[in-house]
Amino acid sequence: MSQNLTQSSGGENHPVVAKIGDCVKHLLDSGDMSDVQFAVGRDQGIVKIFSAHRIILGARSAVFHNMFYGSLPENCTNPINIPDVHPDAFANILSYIYTDAVKSLNLDNLFGTLGCADKYDLPLLVVMCTDFILAELSIDNCLDVLDSAVHCAVAAPSILEKCLCLIDESAEAIWVSEKFCAIGQEALCAILQRDTLTANEDIICLAVNEWAVNMCARRDIDATSANRREVLGRALFLIRFPLLTDAQLLDGPADSGLLLQSEGWDIYRYKHATTKPRLSFCTEPRQNVRAEGVINYTIPDIRELRKAALYSDPVNVRKLLWNIAVNKNIDREVPALGFYLQCDGYAGSDSWACQVAAELCLLPWKPETPPVKKQVSKLFNKNAHSKGSSKYISMEELLDPAKGYINPTDFSLRLQIQMIADLPTGFK
Structure with missing residues (x-):
């Protein structure tokens, strides 16, 4: 005969529950049978008292085990002062110790929680905090968290590195x-x-x-x-x-x-000078290894485009200068716009090579007209320094007012290339 584990009560304020996890959570939430208290947050000006259970803390954390069961156990008659931890972070620590989960992890308390997890030797919580912030990091917020990432670099170096x-x-x-x-x-x-x-x-x-x-x-x-x-x-x-x-x-x-x-x-x-003094400053150029780039180029008046190529301003990606090259191919049976991604290489090296994936895009002025896109994937080097299409779009189609590629006000044309480059090889 099976036994109903929830049919009775163990006392007025202690319901008997079926699952051990629910029981442990009840101990945290209610403070029943607690035998230690912590006064947390004095340095932050927000002191909060937490009740806990030494045996649970000691079972989950080597630091707490040494604190309560080591050769010089902590005197638990009065609350133990933890002045340098914010109460929200300590609440997350207790939640993790008792339930394996953190209820309120966010950018405001994350680094406090991470530092506390490292302090009390809770490596899985450190990983949890690290994964959370890595998923949230972007160029918009990396400066906001950089100071905290520097101070937590020993516990979570990947956060600082991503910043x-x-x-x-x-x-x-x-x-x-x-x-x-x-x-x-x-x-x-x-x-x-x-x-x-x-x-x-x-x-x-x-x-x-x-x-x-x-x-x-x-x-x-x-x-x-x-x-x-x-x-x-x-x-x-x-x-x-x-x-x-x-x-x-x-x-x-x-x-x-x-x-x-x-x-x-x-x-x-x-x-x-020929004889150079010793400097206190680094003289080596920075590597400029940005992997992605976007090149935008507007031809002011497409009617002025001739066979000679036009070039955009260069963009630095992976230490190399990349630009858009465009020309009008009139030697063909059907005149067309030529549109290319071009790289002039790396100064001082005859053997550079760089694998690139790029999307060449003609951006229309009419919102309802879809852009004309073509994909490029190529190994660029000294002998193959440009890639694109000499027949990207026919001049007849390009100049058709109904298509909406050309701005009717000034006859300008917008081109764009989005590119991702691997680390180049062959630099001297």
């Missing part, structure tokens, strides 16, 4: 963001020491100077040269000043006082 990778490939958008000026000095150093940043050094230099001015304002001190250098600390020496042109050097850090006169003179001598 930095997003910054690596953000082109120059990150350097003009207001959020950039709000990051801490350690986070700034973590960015500047990267070899893989995509921005030019003059843009980086301007952004770092703005960061220093903002930091002086936060400290309520004047943004003098000496104060800016002081708040930057070692971050100053992670800027690659020798990569600046002479004009950029003189008009930028030398003029603003970010560089000392002696430092500026040493950099100038390094660039031009």
